[in-house]
Amino acid sequence: VKLLTLARDLKRRRGRERDGSFVTEGVRAVEELLASSLNIRGVLVTTHLADAPRGAALLAALHEAAPQRGFAVSEVSDRDFAGAADTESPQGILAIARTPERSFGTIVLEAGARLLVLDGLQDPGNVGTILRTAAALGVAATVALPGTVDLWNAKVVRGAMGAHFRHHAFGASLDDLASYLERYSVTLWSTSAGGKSLDEMTDPLPDRLAIAVGNEGAGISDALAAMAAMSVALPIREVESLNVAVATGMVLYALRPPRET
Amino acid sequence: VKLLTLARDLKRRRGRERDGSFVTEGVRAVEELLASSLNIRGVLVTTHLADAPRGAALLAALHEAAPQRGFAVSEVSDRDFAGAADTESPQGILAIARTPERSFGTIVLEAGARLLVLDGLQDPGNVGTILRTAAALGVAATVALPGTVDLWNAKVVRGAMGAHFRHHAFGASLDDLASYLERYSVTLWSTSAGGKSLDEMTDPLPDRLAIAVGNEGAGISDALAAMAAMSVALPIREVESLNVAVATGMVLYALRPPRET
Numbered sequence: 001v002k003l004l005t006l007a008r009d010l011k012r013r014r015g016r017e018r019d020g021s022f023v024t025e026g027v028r029a030v031e032e033l034l035a036s037s038l039n040i041r042g043v044l045v046t047t048h049l050a051d052a053p054r055g056a057a058l059l060a061a062l063h064e065a066a067p068q069r070g071f072a073v074s075e076v077s078d079r080d081f082a083g084a085a086d087t088e089s090p091q092g093i094l095a096i097a098r099t100p101e102r103s104f105g106t107i108v109l110e111a112g113a114r115l116l117v118l119d120g121l122q123d124p125g126n127v128g129t130i131l132r133t134a135a136a137l138g139v140a141a142t143v144a145l146p147g148t149v150d151l152w153n154a155k156v157v158r159g160a161m162g163a164h165f166r167h168h169a170f171g172a173s174l175d176d177l178a179s180y181l182e183r184y185s186v187t188l189w190s191t192s193a194g195g196k197s198l199d200e201m202t203d204p205l206p207d208r209l210a211i212a213v214g215n216e217g218a219g220i221s222d223a224l225a226a227m228a229a230m231s232v233a234l235p236i237r238e239v240e241s242l243n244v245a246v247a248t249g250m251v252l253y254a255l256r257p258p259r260e261t
Numbered sequence: 262v263k264l265l266t267l268a269r270d271l272k273r274r275r276g277r278e279r280d281g282s283f284v285t286e287g288v289r290a291v292e293e294l295l296a297s298s299l300n301i302r303g304v305l306v307t308t309h310l311a312d313a314p315r316g317a318a319l320l321a322a323l324h325e326a327a328p329q330r331g332f333a334v335s336e337v338s339d340r341d342f343a344g345a346a347d348t349e350s351p352q353g354i355l356a357i358a359r360t361p362e363r364s365f366g367t368i369v370l371e372a373g374a375r376l377l378v379l380d381g382l383q384d385p386g387n388v389g390t391i392l393r394t395a396a397a398l399g400v401a402a403t404v405a406l407p408g409t410v411d412l413w414n415a416k417v418v419r420g421a422m423g424a425h426f427r428h429h430a431f432g433a434s435l436d437d438l439a440s441y442l443e444r445y446s447v448t449l450w451s452t453s454a455g456g457k458s459l460d461e462m463t464d465p466l467p468d469r470l471a472i473a474v475g476n477e478g479a480g481i482s483d484a485l486a487a488m489a490a491m492s493v494a495l496p497i498r499e500v501e502s503l504n505v506a507v508a509t510g511m512v513l514y515a516l517r518p519p520r521e522t
Contacts, residue, residue, distance in 0.1 A: 129504045136497040161502065199520045234514070236397040241422065242510070243390045249507035250514045253495070259460045 003042040003074055006096055007084035013150045016099065022152035024162075025087055025094040027055055032162025034061060039098035040071040046081045046092035055092065086154040099152055102141075102170035104180040112257030113140040113208050115186060117177065119224050120147035120215035121244065127151065128159015129245040130213075135167035137252050142169040143177055145224070147215070177210075178227055186210050188228045190220045191251055195231035198254045211255055213248045264303040264335055267357055268345035274411045277360065283413035285423075286348055286355040288316055293423025295322060300359035301332040307342045307353035316353065347415040360413055363402075363431035365441040373518030374401040374469050376447060378438065380485050381408035381476035382505065388412065389420015390506040391474075396428035398513050403430040404438055406485070408476070438471075439488055447471050449489045451481045452512055456492035459515045472516055474509045 009015035010023045021041060024033055027049075033040060043062055049055040062073050076084075085094055107115075116134045121127050127149050134142045142164070144151050151169050163169075181188050187206035191213050212228065214220035225231065234250055236242065242250075270276035271284045282302060285294055288310075294301060304323055310316040323334050337345075339353075346355055368376075377395050382388050388410050395403045403425070405412050412430050424430075442449050448467035452474050473489065475481035486492065495511055497503065503511075 129507060133503060133507050136495075136503050138498060234397075235517075235520070237399060242394060242397050243506065245504065246390060246394050246507050246510040249503070249511050253511045253514060256496075259496075 003044055003072070003096060004076060004080055004084050006041075007044060007094060010096065011086060011154065013153070016150065016152050020099050021096055022099050022157060023086070023094055023096055023154060024157045025085055025154065026091045026158070027052075027058055027093060029158065029162055030062075030093050030095045031058055032165055033095050033097055034058075034065060036162070036165035038100055038165055040069055041096040041098060042071050043073045043093065043095045044076050044081060044084060045073060046076060046078050048078070049092040058093070087158070102168055104172065104176060107141045107168060109140060109184055109186070109208065111207060113186075114138075114252065114255065114257065115140055115210035116142040116248070116252065117188070117210055117212035117224070118142065118144045118148045119212050119220050120145065120218065121213070122149055123216060123244075124149050124153050124155035125159045126216070126243070126245045128156045128161070128163075130248050131156070131160040131167060131169055132163040133245065133249045133252060134169070135163040137256060139252065140168065142167065143210075144169065144171045145174055145177065146171075147221075174223055174227075181210060181227075184208065188212060189255075190214070190225050190228035190231045191233065191247070192219055192225070192231045193233055195233035197233055197235045198251070199235040201232070205255060205257070207257075209255060211251060213244060213251070216244050264305055264333070264357060265337060265341055265345050267302075268305065268355060271357065272347060272415065274414070277411065277413050281360050282357055283360055283418060284347070284355055284357055284415060285418045286346055286415065287352045287419070288313075288319055288354060290419065290423055291323075291354050291356045292319055293426055294356050294358055295319075295326060297423070297426035299361055299426055301330055302357040302359060303332050304334045304354065304356045305337050305342060305345060306334060307337060307339050309339070310353040319354070348419070363429055365433065365437060368402045368429060370401060370445055370447070370469065372468060374447075375399075375513065375516065375518065376401055376471035377403040377509070377513065378449070378471055378473035378485070379403065379405045379409045380473050380481050381406065381479065382474070383410055384477060384505075385410050385414050385416035386420045387477065387504070387506045389417045389422070389424075391509050392417070392421040392428060392430055393424040394506065394510045394513060395430070396424040398517060400513065401429065403428065404471075405430065405432045406435055406438065407432075408482075435484060435488075442471060442488075445469065449473060450516075451475070451486050451489035451492045452494065452508070453480055453486070453492045454494055456494035458494055458496045459512070460496040462493070466516060466518070468518075470516060472512060474505060474512070477505050
């Protein structure tokens with residue numbers, strides 16, 4: 001089956017970039033994909049999917065949506081499925097979808113908008129968790145700079161649990177980020193242990209604010225730090241290190257826009 | 262070697278509880294252990310430890326501290342070490358230490374103290390990350406209720422990166438928690454998606470506050486919820502689910518005591 005070959009190709013970043021597609025596995029993820037507006041190219045299932053009621057319901061929903069949305073649902077053998085799947089205990093379903101075409105031009109930038117900038121984050125689990133957090137806090141967009149793990153890597157997609165099927169996350173260059181921030185008057189703050197404590201902030205927050213978080217070990221790159229208007233830090237005991245996903249959640253929470261009244 | 266047998270026994274919760282000891286693996290964790298006041302029972306190393314400068318430095322520090330602190334440093338074969346180690350790629354060092362004797366009676370409860378209550382959290386990685394976060398935010402104690410993963414499980418210890426070698430974390434019963442909170446006038450708040458939004462809190466926070474977070478799927482137990490003065494929620498889009506460690510970090514940050522001025 002052509003979809004099988006494609007799913008295997010999409011395990012590698014080069015394959016994903018060439019085909020402009022990605023794979024997502026498991027019942028919950030495919031439910032989220034179906035509920036999103038993403039372009040589904042095809043779904044691979046095994047006979048085991050329908051063993052559980054939730055799997056059977058998803059299969060029925062897929063068959064119903066397939067003609068209108070123009071994708072195929074193919075049943076394959078356990079062995080073929082295992083060769084295409086990324087997880088060790090797949091639930092008997094994976095889907096291939098087009099990577100959404102997102103860029104700075106497609107960000108909806110409202111008053112009080114927050115952007116999140118990922119600068120070289122390497123751990124796919126952390127990045128997936130961060131995408132869920134950004135989506136939950138209503139961040140307008142997450143921008144992954146070069147050096148960050150591919151947002152459509154299977155582990156990121158799994159960790160994000162469907163968050164960036166809707167949340168506006170995409171990869172971009174530092175130059176394009178700089179141009180965008182300047183053009184739309186978005187203030188950039190970076191985060192680092194030596195930054196100004198969030199407990200000492202007395203001025204009102206900038207209306208439109210981009211917040212950059214850095215690599216798990218090395219932190220923010222010099223080039224990005226030089227672009228930032230300020231560097232901020234969580235008020236924590238310096239001896240302890242926080243998980244980057246936890247730290248990002250706390251910073252996004254601390255710098256969320258004032259509540260509308 | 263007796264230490265080898267002990268390390269293997271301590272892989273299981275029953276073994277850890279019987280011996281009142283736990284195992285920690287890796288260079289960084291043993292560095293943290295040595296820097297803590299915990300009672301070290303013994304250290305197992307392989308010849309590979311000294312291959313890297315940091316490993317060699319740690320080995321020297323261990324040999325220096327061993328006589329005074331009364332523990333042995335034993336070199337074992339790679340094969341024996343692999344049988345005792347929990348990780349797949351151990352760094353050639355593990356240490357056995359006494360589980361610290363902590364209880365409600367040993368909590369230092371200052372003004373503005375915060376306690377964290379873990380109610381049935383199952384994922385050791387999440388719990389390790391949460392312990393790091395609680396330590397970093399200066400939480401006075403973390404109390405693990407029955408149903409929560411053992412705090413001295415190898416994966417929790419690894420995820421915590423030494424945090425609860427110092428941070429006052431321990432397991433306790435719901436009854437003992439209830440007695441303590443009443444006796445010391447500590448307010449208990451639980452967290453749940455349906456709770457009062459943290460953005461809508463206008464009253465000053467209680468001086469002494471315990472914050473309970475629940476199981477990844479089931480949330481807070483009914484018994485604990487009934488004890489809580491209030492249930493609070495993060496101001497997030499309901500459709501999205503947050504990772505429990507990220508959510509805990511955000512809630513602890515939001516409810517931190519007012520800064521001393």
